[in-house]
Amino acid sequence: xxxxxxxxxxxxxxxxxxxxxxxxxxxxxxxxxxxxxxxxxxxxxxxxxxxxxxxxxxxxxxxxxxxxxxxxxxxxxxxxxxxxxxxxxxxxxxxxxxxxxxxxxxxxxxxxxxxxxxxxxxxxxxxxxxxxxxxxxxxxxxxxxxxxxxxxxxxxxxxxxxxxxxxxxxxxxxxxxxxxxxxxxxxxxxxxxxxxxxxxxxxxxxxxxxxxxxxxxxxxxxxxxxxxxxxxxxxxx
Amino acid sequence: xxxxxxxxxxxxxxxxxxxxxxxxxxxxxxxxxxxxxxxxxxxxxxxxxxxxxxxxxxxxxxxxxxxxxxxxxxxxxxxxxxxxxxxxxxxxxxxxxxxxxxxxxxxxxxxxxxxxxxxxxxxxxxxxxxxxxxxxxxxxxxxxxxxxxxxxxxxxxxxxxxxxxxxxxxxxxxxxxxxxxxxxxxxxxxxxxxxxxxxxxxxxxxxxxxxxxxxxxxxxxxxxxxxxxxxxxxxxxxxxxxxxxxxxxxxxxxxxxxxxxxxxxxxxxxxxxxxxxxxxxxxxxxxxxxxxxxxxxxxxxxxxxxx
Numbered sequence: 001x002x003x004x005x006x007x008x009x010x011x012x013x014x015x016x017x018x019x020x021x022x023x024x025x026x027x028x029x030x031x032x033x034x035x036x037x038x039x040x041x042x043x044x045x046x047x048x049x050x051x052x053x054x055x056x057x058x059x060x061x062x063x064x065x066x067x068x069x070x071x072x073x074x075x076x077x078x079x080x081x082x083x084x085x086x087x088x089x090x091x092x093x094x095x096x097x098x099x100x101x102x103x104x105x106x107x108x109x110x111x112x113x114x115x116x117x118x119x120x121x122x123x124x125x126x127x128x129x130x131x132x133x134x135x136x137x138x139x140x141x142x143x144x145x146x147x148x149x150x151x152x153x154x155x156x157x158x159x160x161x162x163x164x165x166x167x168x169x170x171x172x173x174x175x176x177x178x179x180x181x182x183x184x185x186x187x188x189x190x191x192x193x194x195x196x197x198x199x200x201x202x203x204x205x206x207x208x209x210x211x212x213x214x215x216x217x218x219x220x221x222x223x224x225x226x227x228x229x230x231x232x233x234x235x236x237x
Numbered sequence: 238x239x240x241x242x243x244x245x246x247x248x249x250x251x252x253x254x255x256x257x258x259x260x261x262x263x264x265x266x267x268x269x270x271x272x273x274x275x276x277x278x279x280x281x282x283x284x285x286x287x288x289x290x291x292x293x294x295x296x297x298x299x300x301x302x303x304x305x306x307x308x309x310x311x312x313x314x315x316x317x318x319x320x321x322x323x324x325x326x327x328x329x330x331x332x333x334x335x336x337x338x339x340x341x342x343x344x345x346x347x348x349x350x351x352x353x354x355x356x357x358x359x360x361x362x363x364x365x366x367x368x369x370x371x372x373x374x375x376x377x378x379x380x381x382x383x384x385x386x387x388x389x390x391x392x393x394x395x396x397x398x399x400x401x402x403x404x405x406x407x408x409x410x411x412x413x414x415x416x417x418x419x420x421x422x423x424x425x426x427x428x429x430x431x432x433x434x435x436x437x438x439x440x441x442x443x444x445x446x447x448x449x450x451x452x453x454x455x456x457x458x459x460x461x462x463x464x465x466x467x468x469x470x471x472x473x474x475x476x477x478x479x480x481x482x483x484x485x486x487x488x489x490x491x492x493x494x495x496x497x498x499x500x501x502x503x504x505x506x507x508x509x510x511x512x513x514x515x516x517x518x519x520x521x522x523x524x525x526x527x528x529x530x531x532x533x534x535x536x537x538x539x540x541x542x543x544x
Contacts (some may be wrong), residue, residue: 054420074423083424090421092414099410106411107426154426 005030005065005189006051006158012059013046020046022213023060028158028191033184035192035200035221037234038210044193045087047210048162051191052084053077064158078107083156087163089147093136097127100135100146104153113153120149123179141172148179158189165196177203197234201225209234239378244501245494246376250385250454252493253392257447258470259477259485260399261440267480268416268436271339275323275346277467279316279441282350283448284458285358287312288365301368312445319350320441321434329430347464355460365456388450395443396486402439403482412436416480469496469517472524478537487535496520 004027013021021043028034038044049055051062053074062070069077092100101120105113121128124145130138135146144164151159161180165173177199184190194200201207201221209217209230217224224230258280265273290311294304327346331339371382403409414422415432423429451466452458469492477488499520500513511518527535 052424054424073428074420075426075428078424078426086421086424090418090424092417092421094417095410095413099413102407103410103414103422103425103427106407150425 003066004028006191007063008047008051008060009063010060011047011050011057011062013043013050013055014058015046019058020213021050024208024210024213024215026208026215026218028189030157031184031187031189032206033190033192033204034206034208035194035204036208036210037194037197037200039234040195042210043213044210045162046213048084048160048191048193051160052082054084075106078154078156081107081155081157082160083107083151083154083158084160085144085147085151085162085164087166089140089143091135091138091143091146091150093134095135096132097135097138097146098131101127101131101150101153104150107154107156113155116153116155120152123182124149141168141176144168144172144176145179148176148183152183156188158191159183160191160193162193163195164192165194165199173199197230198225201230240501241498242377243379244497246379246381246385248494248497249490250388250493251497252490253389254447254450254454254466254489255470255473255493256486256489257392257395257443257450258466259473259489260396260482261444262471262474263477263479263482263485264436264440266474267482268412268419268433269328269339270336271328272343272471273328273440274340274343274467275350276440276444277463277465277470278347278350278354279320279444279463280448280451280466280470281354281458281460281463282319283312283316283445284452284462285354285363285448285460286315287445287449287452288363288458289358291368292366295366295368309446309449312449313442316441316445316448317438320437320444324434324437329433347467351460351463358458358460360460362457362459365452365458369453369456384453388454391446392450395446399439399443400482408432408435469520472520475534476524476527478534481534481536481538484534484536491535492520492523495523 006028008024008026011021011024012019024047036044036047046055050057053072057070061068064080064082069080092103101117126142127146127149130142135143138146164176164180168176180190181203190204192200192204201224204221207219207221207224208215209224217227217230225235258277261276262273265271265276287308290308291304294307295301299307323346327342328339331342369384371384374381403412411422411427411432414425415427415429419429451462470489473488473492474485476492477484477486496516496519500516503511503513503515503519
């Protein structure tokens with residue numbers, strides 16, 4: 001493996017003394033597609049939130065392109081090219097679709113974003129049709145597209161996605177994952193967190209299985225999908 | 238009829254001032270969910286510092302328009318700095334604290350500013366030197382001064398400018414995004430602390446200008462003048478729908494008009510039992526009636542009112 005762009009060492013997160021992530025190590029290379037799977041409460045979301053600066057670390061370090069970033073506030077990490085599409089999408093409901101998309105540009109500091117906005121609209125024509133509508137009036141799937149499109153405007157090098165399939169109809173899930181695959185093929189590194197393990201393992205090359213705040217298994221996604229422990233616990237076989 | 242028009246004019250002036258102050262309350266509430274009780278005191282600081290600067294500038298022999306401009310500029314800078322400072326020192330450390338903590342802190346900041354001002358400028362009523370020579374016009378039977386027209390026009394320009402800033406600029410979009418979801422705004426690369434500081438800066442600058450208007454209009458300033466004015470402006474913000482910027486503008490203008498018309502007619506309507514000194518009572522009665530019928534205020538939305 002080449003030098004990783006993201007390295008996480010012994011990362012710990014706790015909420016009021018209760019440990020949610022109990023020492024996780026992972027490393028991701030540029031342009032890789034990886035995922036973290038696990039049951040509800042395994043610490044997946046806490047891990048992502050700590051990576052982007054929404055939760056303080058109780059221990060460990062986050063190294064991005066060789067530089068420790070765990071002391072930086074969330075907006076500084078976003079400006080360094082790390083973008084999270086949060087659980088529940090987090091679109092701004094009383095801003096228009098267009099305003100939501102343009103907001104993504106704060107992460108890129110001045111570089112022109114007109115071409116990227118057009119690319120997002122051509123990738124997701126439903127957003128283009130609704131660009132003057134308030135985001136709160138969109139369907140769940142459209143909001144998920146908006147959240148991903150908005151993250152793309154920041155021109156991230158690493159895109160973190162927290163449960164992008166949650167609460168969506170199967171057709172919409174498929175569309176969303178096609179969009180994610182398109183972003184990945186443009187060279188963006190993808191770190192996906194999913195409860196839908198089958199989907200997550202199919203869309204990535206490497207994976208970690210989180211349980212009780214610790215990494216239980218790690219390996220290639222294809223191997224993990226065949227692992228009997230993963231099959232019984234997470235794939236429902 | 239003459240009284241009606243006259244009180245309409247007076248109410249418009251008063252309402253313009255209320256609206257400018259109400260904007261500071263509503264913007265801070267919208268973005269932090271905090272009632273900044275110290276906001277009214279910034280109006281007082283604007284008036285008293287403006288008065289001191291005006292006297293100084295006139296004493297140095299500067300012509301009135303330049304002296305007035307310098308006084309307003311100085312008051313805006315001082316209040317802006319004070320507003321940013323209070324956010325940084327008093328409110329930011331309490332960002333994750335229970336809601337009651339910043340509220341009590343705001344009351345403390347208010348007392349601090351009031352007695353700080355009393356130490357600097359004394360507890361006396363300080364009069365504006367008689368330098369403003371108003372021209373009075375007769376319009377439809379009412380007396381209108383050039384000062385009144387200037388106050389209303391300046392207030393309208395400021396409000397239009399603020400609406401443009403919030404609706405059409407990247408900063409405005411960042412402000413609205415921070416208001417709706419500060420956490421996600423941070424994920425988008427927005428420095429939300431900075432956006433909040435700018436919100437305080439804008440509200441404080443408007444309060445300073447309102448203070449200058451009060452000083453010129455009533456000709457007097459006092460260390461405690463911000464208390465009642467702040468309470469009225471807060472009422473106006475609630476009347477319009479707290480958190481709503483157009484609501485604060487509408488609420489301010491309405492409250493000014495109601496107060497003025499009430500003080501003009503209360504004596505006649507009650508056969509002299511209540512005089513015009515009861516106008517405050519009527520303003521608050523209107524507030525109560527509006528809140529009973531429409532608890533979110535005139536232009537407020539349920540979603541804008543965060544728990």
